[in-house]
Amino acid sequence: MSGHATPARGAAPAVVVHPDAGLLAEAAAARLLTRLIDVQSVRTPVHVVLTGGTVGIRTLAAVAVSPVRDAVDWSGVHLWWGDERFLPDGDPERNETQAREALLDTLVASAGLPAGNVHPAPALGTVTAGTTVETPEQSAAAYAVELARYADTDDADGRDASAQVPRFDVLLLGMGPDGHVASLFPGHAGLAAVGATVGVHGSPKPPPERVSLTFDAIRCAREVWFVVAGADKAAQAAAALAGGAVTDVPAAGAVGTERTLWLLDAAAANG
Numbered sequence: 001m002s003g004h005a006t007p008a009r010g011a012a013p014a015v016v017v018h019p020d021a022g023l024l025a026e027a028a029a030a031r032l033l034t035r036l037i038d039v040q041s042v043r044t045p046v047h048v049v050l051t052g053g054t055v056g057i058r059t060l061a062a063v064a065v066s067p068v069r070d071a072v073d074w075s076g077v078h079l080w081w082g083d084e085r086f087l088p089d090g091d092p093e094r095n096e097t098q099a100r101e102a103l104l105d106t107l108v109a110s111a112g113l114p115a116g117n118v119h120p121a122p123a124l125g126t127v128t129a130g131t132t133v134e135t136p137e138q139s140a141a142a143y144a145v146e147l148a149r150y151a152d153t154d155d156a157d158g159r160d161a162s163a164q165v166p167r168f169d170v171l172l173l174g175m176g177p178d179g180h181v182a183s184l185f186p187g188h189a190g191l192a193a194v195g196a197t198v199g200v201h202g203s204p205k206p207p208p209e210r211v212s213l214t215f216d217a218i219r220c221a222r223e224v225w226f227v228v229a230g231a232d233k234a235a236q237a238a239a240a241l242a243g244g245a246v247t248d249v250p251a252a253g254a255v256g257t258e259r260t261l262w263l264l265d266a267a268a269a270n271g
């Protein structure tokens, strides 16, 4: 295993606990909207990485109905994903499909989000640059090309900019009960992948084929925010916060350069 097996340099984690998963999603949505408004007061565009998973999608649904939603200039927001389930376009299990239904379709239709600012990892069977995407590796490679188009390679702050990705302003992550983040699973080869993206096979959580950002890419984010709920996540949340080994608890390796924030519900915080 490479240097990713040890916790990364980056912002030390801070923890905020909310009473339950519903309030966690509402609070994360409010926090995200405030962050977008704040960042837009000093720079544009803003790059946000979305997560799939239960709380991640509930957070997007809460953004959709927030009265503050339209205080964001969505024309200057670019949206990416930390991971994707490698399935055909429109499959209900794709993180992209769920995010579009929860929020993105509305933003494109009526809030000024350009369709071209939505950057999913290409789905199984889609055609990208004249080639049909048939493997997670092909999707990961095409996703890396798209990320590189928006890359910020300024490494003046000491971060490793070799992953060729945007300087994400917020990168949202869920966490599985096994401690996985994005599609980086305990003991899997993807933990050691270098560059921006990796194709994943044999995921212990269905579907088995996925595409993920690497730790190199995740660690380019200014702010990494976990949204984690449920008693089944408590042990791994505690292990990650205690600085556990990344091979056992991948969440321990996901840090932002300026902030690492764990947004938990009370059940997940009780480990």
Ligand SMILES: O=C1O[C@H](COP(=O)(O)O)[C@@H](O)[C@H](O)[C@H]1O
Binding pocket: 051, 052, 053, 054, 055, 056, 082, 083, 084, 085, 095, 173, 174, 175, 176, 177, 181, 182, 183, 205
């Ligand atoms: O499969 C995935 O699972 C994780 C966690 O999901 P949850 O439902 O347990 O919260 C998610 O973060 C990831 O994006 C997704 O692909």
